[in-house]
Amino acid sequence: MSLFRLFKSRGAAPVARERLQILLAHERVALGPRDLVAILRDELLATIKRHVEIDPEKVKVTMERAGAYSTLEIDVEIPCDKIDAGASRSVASTQASAA
């Protein structure tokens, strides 16, 4: 290594960061399918929370993992004053399934 490069060297942390990002992107996919349902649940709830305040007691989440596919069912009760349409009591239901 030349003297010039010795002084110019900026450390190995950027290399570590890049290696980790590539490695973990692969490992998350390899180990992923089992956790995909959990990720969907978190993101769907976060999206709903952006629009309405949800009472944690009024959220029902069921996840079933059986055989070749999993199901995720989220039932959220949204208070009627939050709904413009004016339905007396509304239940929003989201269903997602992951292969």
Place this chain on the structure above:
Amino acid sequence: MSKVIVVTSGKGGVGKTTSTASIGAALAQSGQRVCVVDFDVGLRNLDLVLGAERRVVYDFINVAQGDAKLTQALIRDKRVDTLHLLAASQTRDKDALSSEGVERVIGELRMSFDWVICDSPAGIERGALLAMRFADQAIVVTNPEISSVRDSDRIIGLLDSRTRRAESGERIDKQLLLTRFDPARSNRGEMLSIADVLDILSIPLLGVIPESEEVLRASNLGAPVTINGSAGPAGRAYREAARRLAGETVPVAIPDEKKTFLNRLFGRRAA
């Protein structure tokens, strides 16, 4: 309401036991009733770090198997009387703990304590899975080093899938405790930065504990940095992390680089 926290990491030697003892002691000092539980059956060390190694008579396995009452096994700290320890067994092996036994003991602890802090063994096997199984919240202890970050990523995946909460569709809160951080080396680009680790693991930050001599001194003495009167940066960082855990808003202090004589004299070349 009682909270069960698991302190976990996947990788060994990153500071789970030190962090359990330091945060547990800090919470107890603020008057909260705290029990720290050692899940590392066969390789217990939490008793040693807390200076209680000669006071262990009954342990977690004795209680889980019904051979001793919980009150007989709990060891009250001599310095902070709201801090208790439930030691692991040193002579049994990991299979001696059953999921039912652990669930019953955790349930009993919930009734008497505000905080139950479970010190997980390293690895991703039975012991580590049992330590996280009944937790409400997790502290993921990570060093700014690639193998530790990779193992933490794996542990986060397990927290999201193998805990009782995850299985029943609830969310388990996970927070990152970055330990053994060296600001000077990070500034020079030799060590992953706080932002790098947060970016890769994408969980909220509980605290940054700087590499510090006081941590080794504390374990030598059997007195966690938060109760031995240490005024050093690690003690301060653990105290603040404990306050954040309890729900206070405390800004995360980024540890400063130590200014040595030469450093001051020449200044640093480039940031």
